[in-house]
Amino acid sequence: MTSPSAATLAGLERRIVVGVGGLAVSKNQGVILTTYSLGSCLGVTIYDPVCRAGGLLHAMLPDSSINAAKAAEQPAMFVDTGFGALLRALRALTAAKHCLQICVAGGAQFLDKSGFFNIGQRNYDSLAQLLHRHGLSIDAQDVGGLVSRSLNMDLRTGEVRLKSSGHGEETILFKGYADIG
Numbered sequence: 001m002t003s004p005s006a007a008t009l010a011g012l013e014r015r016i017v018v019g020v021g022g023l024a025v026s027k028n029q030g031v032i033l034t035t036y037s038l039g040s041c042l043g044v045t046i047y048d049p050v051c052r053a054g055g056l057l058h059a060m061l062p063d064s065s066i067n068a069a070k071a072a073e074q075p076a077m078f079v080d081t082g083f084g085a086l087l088r089a090l091r092a093l094t095a096a097k098h099c100l101q102i103c104v105a106g107g108a109q110f111l112d113k114s115g116f117f118n119i120g121q122r123n124y125d126s127l128a129q130l131l132h133r134h135g136l137s138i139d140a141q142d143v144g145g146l147v148s149r150s151l152n153m154d155l156r157t158g159e160v161r162l163k164s165s166g167h168g169e170e171t172i173l174f175k176g177y178a179d180i181g
Contacts, residue, residue, distance in 0.1 A: 013030050013031075013032065014028070014030055014031050014032070015031075015032045015033075015034050016031055016032070016033050016034065017034050017035065017036070018033060018034065018035040018056045018057070018058050019035070019058065020037070020041060020058055020060055020077075021058065021059070021060050021074050021076050021077035021082075022035075022057075022058055022076050023055060023056060023057040023058070023076040023082060023085060023086050023089070024055060024056055025053065025054065025055035025056075025086070025089040025090055025092075025093060026053070026054065026055075026093075026155055027051065027052060027053045027093050027155070028155060029052060029155055029156045030155075030156070031155045032152055032153065032154050032155070033045070033054060033055070033056040033152070033153045033155065034056075034150070034151070034152045034153075035056055035058040035150065035151050036150045037148055037150070038058065038105055038106030038107075038108070038148060038149040038150065038151060039106065039108050039120070039148045040060075040106070040107065040108055040109070040119040040120035040123065041058055041059060041060050041106050041107075041120075041123065042057075042058075042059045042079055042104060042105075042106045042107050042120075042123040042124060042127060042143075043056065043057070043058055043059075043104065043105045043106045043149070043151040044056070044057040044059070044082075044083065044086065044102065044103070044104050044127065045057075045102070045103045045104075045151065045153040045160050045174075046086060046087070046090055046095070046100050046101070046102050047100070047101045047153065047155075047158035047160075047176070048090065048094075048095035048096060048099045048100055048101075049099060049101065049158050049176075049177055050096065050099045051093065051094045051095055051096070051099075052155065052156075052158075053090055053093035053094065053095045053155075054090075054153055054155045054158060055086045055089060055090050056151070056153055057076055057082045057083065057085075057086045058076065059076060059077065059078060059079040059082040059083070059123060059127075060077050060078070061077060061078050061079070061119065061123070062078065062079045062080065062119070062122040062123045062125070062126035063078060063079070063080055063122075063126060064077075064078035064080050064081045079123050079126040079127050079130070080126055080130065083127060083130050084130075087134070097134070097135075097136070100136060101139045101158055101174065102131070102136060102137070102138050102139055103138070103139060103140045103141065103151075103153075103160045103173055103174045104124070104127065104138050104140075104141040104142075104143055105141065105142045105143060105149045105151045105162055105173065106120065106123070106143060106149055106151075107120035107121060107123050107124040107143040107144055108120045108143075108144060108145050108146055108147055108148065108149075109121070109144065109145070109146060120143070120144065121144070124143055124144070139174055140160065140173045140174040141173075142162050142164070142173055147164045147165045147166060148164070148165040149162055149163065149164050149165070150162070150163045151173075152170070154176065157176035157177050158174070158176035158177055159172065159174065159175060159176030160172070160173045160174040160176065161173060
């Protein structure tokens with residue numbers, strides 16, 4: 001039996017799991033944002049190290065025009081509407097556009113090995129166009145291939161960790177910053 005960490009005992013650490021077609025934002029330094037099973041889906045983390053707010057998006061499809069009603073009901077399902085929703089939610093937490101650190105994972109050719117539909121690549125291309133339009137860039141990424149990924153962002157530091165299927169250990173995708181107090 002292992003004992004929980006002091007942070008867990010003190011109630012300072014909490015994991016928020018973002019499901020497929022979901023997003024979450026927070027300024028709570030005790031939160032870790034997590035999403036699992038990024039196959040062709042795209043996971044996007046955004047962090048502002050100055051105001052220490054962060055968010056995570058788990059988008060399933062590139063373009064909301066295929067189902068406007070669904071996009072209105074669940075904008076995070078689509079890269080185009082989900083990314084905008086994530087930016088707006090972070091701005092509401094006082095995140096500044098010029099400070100944003102962006103990490104991306106997923107976009108695999110997971111269910112379509114022939115490449116005919118290639119949803120993963122289309123998701124990534126959609127995000128790349130949005131980032132260009134907003135004058136933003138990706139700080140770290142792990143995309144493509146044929147593996148599923150899980151993504152974690154620690155809001156205390158902005159560190160983003162990645163676990164790929166078939167690999168036992170998490171790796172650091174983006175280092176973030178040491179706790180400054």
